[in-house]
Amino acid sequence: EAGVVQSPRYKIIEKKQPVAFWCNPISGHNTLYWYLQNLGQGPELLIRYENEEAVDDSQLPKDRFSAERLKGVDSTLKIQPAELGDSAVYLCASSLEGLAGEQYFGPGTRLTVT
Amino acid sequence: GQQLNQSPQSMFIQEGEDVSMNCTSSSIFNTWLWYKQDPGEGPVLLIALYKAGELTSNGRLTAQFGITRKDSFLNISASIPSDVGIYFCAGQLGGGSEKLVFGKGTKLTVNP
Numbered sequence: 001e002a003g004v005v006q007s008p009r010y011k012i013i014e015k016k017q018p019v020a021f022w023c024n025p026i027s028g029h030n031t032l033y034w035y036l037q038n039l040g041q042g043p044e045l046l047i048r049y050e051n052e053e054a055v056d057d058s059q060l061p062k063d064r065f066s067a068e069r070l071k072g073v074d075s076t077l078k079i080q081p082a083e084l085g086d087s088a089v090y091l092c093a094s095s096l097e098g099l100a101g102e103q104y105f106g107p108g109t110r111l112t113v114t
Numbered sequence: 115g116q117q118l119n120q121s122p123q124s125m126f127i128q129e130g131e132d133v134s135m136n137c138t139s140s141s142i143f144n145t146w147l148w149y150k151q152d153p154g155e156g157p158v159l160l161i162a163l164y165k166a167g168e169l170t171s172n173g174r175l176t177a178q179f180g181i182t183r184k185d186s187f188l189n190i191s192a193s194i195p196s197d198v199g200i201y202f203c204a205g206q207l208g209g210g211s212e213k214l215v216f217g218k219g220t221k222l223t224v225n226p
Contacts, residue, residue, distance in 0.1 A: 004156070031212070042118075042202050042216025043157065056213065091156050100212035101145040101164075101204075105156030 002026070004106035006092050012112045018080035021109045025073070025094030032069060033103060034077050035091040043091055043105075049075065050097065082113045117141075120203050120217030127193055128225050135201060135220040136187040143205030146179050146186035147214070151200045160201075161188070193224050 005024040013019050025032050030051050035043035046065065048056040051072040060067065064083070069075040079086055089110050093103040120137045127133060137146070145164055149157035161172050163179035163186060170177055176189045186205075190197055200219040207213055 040218065042120075042204070042218055044216070045213060048212065093156070100214060101147050101162050101206050102159060103214065105149075105158070107155050110154075 004092055004094055004104055006090075006106035006109055008109055009107060010110050010112075012114065013082055015084055015113050016081040018078065019082050019111060020076055020078045021090050021092075021111075023075045023077070023092030023106060025075075025092070026104055028096070029094035029104070030072065030097050031095045031100065032075050033093040033095075034067060034075070035093065035105075037089040037091055037108070039088075046077070079111075082111075084113050087111055087113045118203055118205055118215055118217035120220055122220055123218070124221040124223070126223045126225065129193060129195060131193055133190040133193055133197070133222060134187060135203075135222075136185060137203035137205075137217050138185040139205060139215075140184065141205070141215075142183040142208065143215075144183070144208035145206035146177070147204040147206070148175075148177050148186070148188045149202045149204060149216075151202060151219070153199075157202055190222075193222075195224050195226055198222055198224050 032049040034046040037043045047060045047067050049069045067077045089108040091108045093105045095103045118139050147162050148160045151157040161177040167181045168179040174191045200221050202219045203217040204214045
């Protein structure tokens with residue numbers, strides 16, 4: 001069974017440029033999460049989807065971050081415009097509904113903003 | 115907001131030694147989880163704990179859910195070089211919340 005797929009694995013952009021990350025969850029997992037992980041820290045939740053509905057986006061900086069999961073399967077996280085402080089690893093995870101404790105993570109996208 | 119205090123921050127041990135790390139919080143959690151993260155990869159779930167007082171093993175790993183629901187520990191016995199990595203605890207709040215709160219991690223180095 002394929003795990004959570006994320007692309008790209010690495011991205012280097014200049015500040016003020018837009019960037020997008022893509023995630024395909026494990027087949028059958030209707031809950032999808034986007035996390036931010038800074039160096040030396042644990043993951044921090046940005047947004048959680050149940051199917052195509054964003055049920056927790058309280059930690060998403062909505063002035064520059066947006067996310068979508070139009071068909072309830074794969075998802076895209078966008079930053080526009082990027083700032084230097086956005087340099088981090090962006091992790092996607094998925095789980096079966098009601099089993100938030102058993103989240104399966106993708107390898108992440110390492111973003112560097114110069 | 116909820117915070118998890120994970121300790122120690124880092125450990126340097128010899129192969130074959132046992133390891134213990136723990137997580138504490140001022141908040142009550144319904145579920146405690148332990149993840150391991152290798153460089154350049156996402157966290158991988160090691161053990162999930164669902165009941166206060168629960169003691170669960172996964173091979174050489176043993177974890178316990180504290181009876182106060184505010185703490186958990188992870189033990190690794192007879193460490194081997196591939197145990198190297200960062201170990202994160204995570205707690206899931208109750209009351210219908212699906213949110214996981216992660217600790218800052220314990221970085222484990224095993225010297226052969």
